[in-house]
Amino acid sequence: AQSVTQPDIHITVSEGASLELRCNYSYGATPYLFWYVQSPGQGLQLLLKYFSGDTLVQGIKGFEAEFKRSQSSFNLRKPSVHWSDAAEYFCAVGVAGGGNKLTFGTGTQLKVEL
Amino acid sequence: DVKVTQSSRYLVKRTGEKVFLECVQDMDHENMFWYRQDPGLGLRLIYFSYDVKMKEKGDIPEGYSVSREKKERFSLILESASTNQTSMYLCASSPGGRGGQPQHFGDGTRLSIL
Numbered sequence: 711a712q713s714v715t716q717p718d719i720h721i722t723v724s725e726g727a728s729l730e731l732r733c734n735y736s737y738g739a740t741p742y743l744f745w746y747v748q749s750p751g752q753g754l755q756l757l758l759k760y761f762s763g764d765t766l767v768q769g770i771k772g773f774e775a776e777f778k779r780s781q782s783s784f785n786l787r788k789p790s791v792h793w794s795d796a797a798e799y800f801c802a803v804g805v806a807g808g809g810n811k812l813t814f815g816t817g818t819q820l821k822v823e824l
Numbered sequence: 825d826v827k828v829t830q831s832s833r834y835l836v837k838r839t840g841e842k843v844f845l846e847c848v849q850d851m852d853h854e855n856m857f858w859y860r861q862d863p864g865l866g867l868r869l870i871y872f873s874y875d876v877k878m879k880e881k882g883d884i885p886e887g888y889s890v891s892r893e894k895k896e897r898f899s900l901i902l903e904s905a906s907t908n909q910t911s912m913y914l915c916a917s918s919p920g921g922r923g924g925q926p927q928h929f930g931d932g933t934r935l936s937i938l
Contacts, residue, residue, distance in 0.1 A: 719864070742923060742924040744926055746929075751833075751931075751932075751934075752931055752932070753828070753914055753929035753930050753931045753932050754867075754914070754916075754927075754929040755929070756926045756928070759926055761924050800866065800867065804923050804924060805923055806923045806924070810855050810918040810919070810920070810921065810923055810924070810925045810927065811857075811869065811872060811923075812927060814866045814867040815866055816864060816865060816866035817866050
């Protein structure tokens with residue numbers, strides 16, 4: 711069965727600084743990979759997804775993620791963080807034939823210092 | 825845009841009550857999902873449905889049941905609510921197919937069992 715690890719429970723960055731959130735997955739073949747963001751009291755919003763092809767994926771709100779097969783990673787990045795990016799971020803993995811079921815990581819809480 | 829609507833944002837019930845959480849999606853999606861979200865545990869799948877009247881257990885189905893009588897509506901039922909079911913409940917939907925489609929989430933229901 712597939713699994714997802716987000717090693718960082720909390721991350722604090724200063725506004726304007728760059729950001730990288732880590733995600734590692736475990737699956738024997740190429741998975742489908744997603745990043746979601748959850749603002750306080752809200753549901754999850756899709757930031758970006760990777761299915762195949764170009765390993766650098768662009769998403770909404772200026773986020774990007776890079777799929778690295780050799781490292782089983784799909785890290786989320788943003789060159790300059792805004793205070794409104796403070797939220798919880800979830801990485802998720804889906805597999806072919808999985809009926810669009812996803813396995814989620816435990817999330818990384820991002821705090822932005824002004 | 826896909827809209828997933830959960831009937832209540834906040835709900836307070838008593839131990840032993842039968843509780844219904846309702847979810848409606850407006851994009852004719854085949855798949856619907858119920859998760860519970862707890863701090864430090866991420867999202868855990870309770871049940872999902874891949875068609876009307878079809879359902880499959882997720883990772884933590886104990887104490888819950890579901891109903892899907894119409895394609896757009898997926899209900900989560902707590903047969904006899906207990907305090908350990910106090911949590912945030914999230915509903916999601918996605919198109920059918922073999923995998924790779926993102927899930928779209930409602931805003932969640934924060935359920936307190938007293």
